Amino acid sequence: MTSTSDTTPTRRGATSATRWADLARNPLVGPLAALVVAVVAFSLITDTFLRPANLSLILQQSVVIGILAVAQTVVILTAGIDLSIGAVAVLGTIILAKVGGSHGPEVAIVAAVVTLVLVGLVNGALVAWVHLPPFIVTLGVFTAMYAATQLYAGSQVYPVDKGILTWLGTKLSAGGLTITTGVLAMLAIYLVAWYVLSQTAAGRHLYAVGGAPEAARLSGIRSGRVLVLTYLAAGLIAAVAAWAALGRIPNADPNAYQNANLETITAVVIGGTSLFGGRGSVLGTLAGTLIVAVLRNGLTQAGVDNLYQNIATGVLVIAAVALDQVSRRRVQT
Structure with missing residues (x-):
């Protein structure tokens, strides 16, 4: 007869192993571990990496791509992709600069938000209601937006005066670390997006549409509406990124952020989505x-x-996608 004292350690060991297995399956664990390893490695390789000024620079350099990556994440979660997000944001910077110079910054912000949300509506409508592949739709919109931006800007760079249009570049100091209001805005957007995706019915519907579209349809989820709202949200987030870009560099350049679409996809994939x-x-x-x-x-x-x-970045992306494939196969088996 087996005593309680003999079985308890075994049960505890099994419970501990289960917890570790559950932790390992969490898609957030890998990216966080990789980030910690990278920070530790570069702090050992160089003497300047951990200096407050350098850490501040890293955060500031992450703002625009980081904000756009939120938009890319919500789109990819629906099993789509947005190749136009960078070009749309650049169009937003030109609208902010040109309209701001002639009609004032408040009008410019409204014009940029409305325009970019309408672009998101076009993307969403073509994907959800016309049933075109997201890759083709957003590739076409990317090409159109790039050309439209060049025409609208006359291939010129527009400087932006200090004021509300560059407010997201305002520097704040805390504990020797200098950050900008753009960094705080980026973190706020991530917090809001996390809450919506993880704590609301809208977020659960979005995951269902991307992960199990047929089950979502049978459960009564209006997939088309979810897709349209997702691309609308992407357009709104792109408008904030455009505003943040002028805070980072107070010049609206129609040739800026040409690789933003690829950089956002890189961030999303490496992040475990x-x-x-x-x-x-x-x-x-x-x-x-x-x-x-x-x-x-x-x-x-x-x-x-x-x-x-x-x-190195390309190899990292391929490795992240390969790990995702292996993970999906394990889940399916």
């Missing part, structure tokens, strides 16, 4: 954004050529 939809977190995306920023900053300080930095 599945390209197949229905799995991931905006908190993982935040970690992914910081991983890319830390990697580029650390390699630059270590004297590594920018081309090799791109190679």
Whole structure:
């Protein structure tokens, strides 16, 4: 007969192993661990990485891509993709600069928000109601927005005077670390997105549409409306990113952020969000954004050529997608 004292350690061991297994399956654990490893590695390789000024620079460099990556995350969670997000944000910067110069900053902000939300509506309508592939839709919108921005800007750069349009570049000091209001805005957007996705019915519907579309349809979820609202939200977030871009550099350049779409996808994928939809977190995306920023900053300080930095980032993306594939196969089996 087995005594209670003999079985208790075994049960405790099994419970502990289960907890560790559950923790390992959390998609947020990998990105956070990678971020910690990168920070520790570069702090050992270089003497300047952990200096407050450098950490502040990393955060400031992450703002625009970090905000756009939130929009990319919600779209990818629906099993879609948005290749137009960078071009849409650049159009927003030109609208803010030109309309702000002629009609005032308040009118410019309203004009930029309305325009970019309408672009999101077009994306969402074509995907949800016309049933076109998101890749094709957003690739076409990317091409159209890039050309429209060049035409609207006349291929010129527009400087922006200090004021509300550059407010997200205002610097704040805390404990020797200097950050900007843009960093706080980025963190606020992540917090709101996390709450909506994890604590509301709208978030659960979005995950269902991306992860199990047929089950979502049978359960009465209006998938088309969810998709349209998702792309509308992406347009609104892109408007905030455009505002933050002028706070970062007070010039509206129609040629800026040409790789923003790829950089946002990189941050999302490294952050553990599945390209197949229905799995991931905006908190993982935040970690992914910081991983890319830390990697580029650390390699630059270590004297590594920018081309090799791109190679390292590309390898990291491929590895992240491969891990996602393995994880999905394990879940299915």
